[in-house]
Amino acid sequence: MRKVVVVTGANSGIGLALCQRLLSQDDQIHLCLACRSMQRAEAARSALLSSHPSADVSIVQVDVGSIKSVLQGARILTQRYKQIDYLYLNAGIMPNPQVSLKAFVKGLFSRKVISMFATGEGLLTQKDSVTEDGLQKVFETNVFGHYILIKELEPLLCHNNNPSRLIWTSSSNARKSAFSLSDYQHRQGQESYSSSKYATDLLSVALNTHYNIKGLYSSVVCPGLVMTNLTYGILPSFFWTLIMPVMWLIRLFTNSFTISPHNGAEALVWLFNQKPESLDPLAKYHSCTSGLANSYVTPLKMDLDDTSSLSFYEKILDLEKQVRKRFVPGNC
Numbered sequence: 599m600r601k602v603v604v605v606t607g608a609n610s611g612i613g614l615a616l617c618q619r620l621l622s623q624d625d626q627i628h629l630c631l632a633c634r635s636m637q638r639a640e641a642a643r644s645a646l647l648s649s650h651p652s653a654d655v656s657i658v659q660v661d662v663g664s665i666k667s668v669l670q671g672a673r674i675l676t677q678r679y680k681q682i683d684y685l686y687l688n689a690g691i692m693p694n695p696q697v698s699l700k701a702f703v704k705g706l707f708s709r710k711v712i713s714m715f716a717t718g719e720g721l722l723t724q725k726d727s728v729t730e731d732g733l734q735k736v737f738e739t740n741v742f743g744h745y746i747l748i749k750e751l752e753p754l755l756c757h758n759n760n761p762s763r764l765i766w767t768s769s770s771n772a773r774k775s776a777f778s779l780s781d782y783q784h785r786q787g788q789e790s791y792s793s794s795k796y797a798t799d800l801l802s803v804a805l806n807t808h809y810n811i812k813g814l815y816s817s818v819v820c821p822g823l824v825m826t827n828l829t830y831g832i833l834p835s836f837f838w839t840l841i842m843p844v845m846w847l848i849r850l851f852t853n854s855f856t857i858s859p860h861n862g863a864e865a866l867v868w869l870f871n872q873k874p875e876s877l878d879p880l881a882k883y884h885s886c887t888s889g890l891a892n893s894y895v896t897p898l899k900m901d902l903d904d905t906s907s908l909s910f911y912e913k914i915l916d917l918e919k920q921v922r923k924r925f926v927p928g929n930c
């Protein structure tokens with residue numbers, strides 16, 4: 599039986615590099631690209647088939663920023679497959695990012711300079727908006743839409759005899775201080791990205807607590823700083839091109855400047871090859887690249903605990919109940 603691998607946000611950046619690398623490693627898998635744009639999904643499928651002509655690649659429309667689309671996409675996946683072995687929860691956004699030049703210059707001359715480059719801490723703010731579902735866009739896209747997808751696919755993911763895997767693309771930008779349980783959608787602040795990635799980490803821990811017994815295991819990854827559409831949205835492309843030599847230089851001091859999507863996908867590919875029981879649910883698996891351009895994976899303990907993850911999970915369950923009331927069969 600072919601292993602079924604579903605990847606959200608598979609049409610560009612880290613998601614597409616992951617698909618290329620998985621096919622290079624094992625062309626017997628069935629790969630399903632879950633994307634919001636069918637045109638971009640078709641283009642990605644063609645690119646994958648041109649480098650792996652015998653690969654088995656399909657597409658499905660899933661916009662994780664829309665509950666209606668997630669429910670429709672999950673319905674199609676349920677009709678198509680009996681089991682999903684790997685679900686990569688990779689799609690993500692960082693809308694309207696602003697870099698604080700003042701914080702950057704201050705950071706350059708502080709003791710925290712290396713960690714500033716590794717995590718972007720204190721440098722970025724975003725302007726979020728509200729979706730047609732009435733949820734904060736960054737939260738719905740990066741966290742909640744994916745959560746609903748998992749719940750809808752539960753029968754395909756929970757098989758005790760043959761464990762399935764959830765692998766989230768989180769970030770080292772996830773920060774406890776950007777997240778608040780009383781404002782978990784981050785309606786009030788300006789660090790919706792950081793908050794959503796911290797929420798991702800909390801959710802992954804809670805999912806392990808509830809689902810390991812049913813044969814479902816969740817892990818989180820940080821791909822490092824990768825040049826993708828997301829990062830090109832932070833500063834103009836000419837700036838990134840100009841400072842590229844500086845970026846190679848910074849790599850000598852921090853292993854988190856993975857830079858290429860191929861390197862960024864290191865931990866996502868590594869996790870594919872691990873036995874889930876051997877993994878630490880409280881660790882984030884970081885893709886790292888050395889100054890000599892060698893890629894490797896480093897697990898780092900996350901700044902959270904079981905209690906806070908379970909408190910957040912209760913909030914998510916409540917929100918799910920509210921949202922489902924609006925989407926009873928026949929209403930969507």
Ligand SMILES: NC(=O)C1=CN([C@@H]2O[C@H](COP(=O)(O)OP(=O)(O)OC[C@H]3O[C@@H](n4cnc5c(N)ncnc54)[C@H](OP(=O)(O)O)[C@@H]3O)[C@@H](O)[C@H]2O)C=CC1
Binds near residue numbers: 660825
């Ligand atoms: N680049 C980096 O340095 C880092 C990235 N990450 C995370 O990596 C993940 C991948 O991002 P990256 O490859 O960098 O950036 P890209 O912008 O290249 O990829 C993001 C992917 O997510 C998709 N996507 C966005 N919104 C939705 C949606 N509503 N429904 C379905 N798909 C959607 C995009 O589709 P479309 O083409 O249609 O927009 C695209 O395929 C994200 O979760 C990001 O937060 C984490 C740490 C560092």
Ligand SMILES: CC(C)=CCC[C@@H](C)[C@H]1CC[C@H]2C3=C(CC[C@]12C)[C@@]1(C)CCC(=O)[C@@H](C)[C@@H]1CC3
Binds near residue numbers: 715768
């Ligand atoms: C590299 C130089 C000389 C200047 C760029 C400064 C910042 C724009 C840059 C420094 C660290 C970067 C960073 C991210 C974005 C761009 C920076 C703030 C991220 C926050 C991007 C998204 C992520 O998820 C993080 C892992 C990145 C962490 C580092």
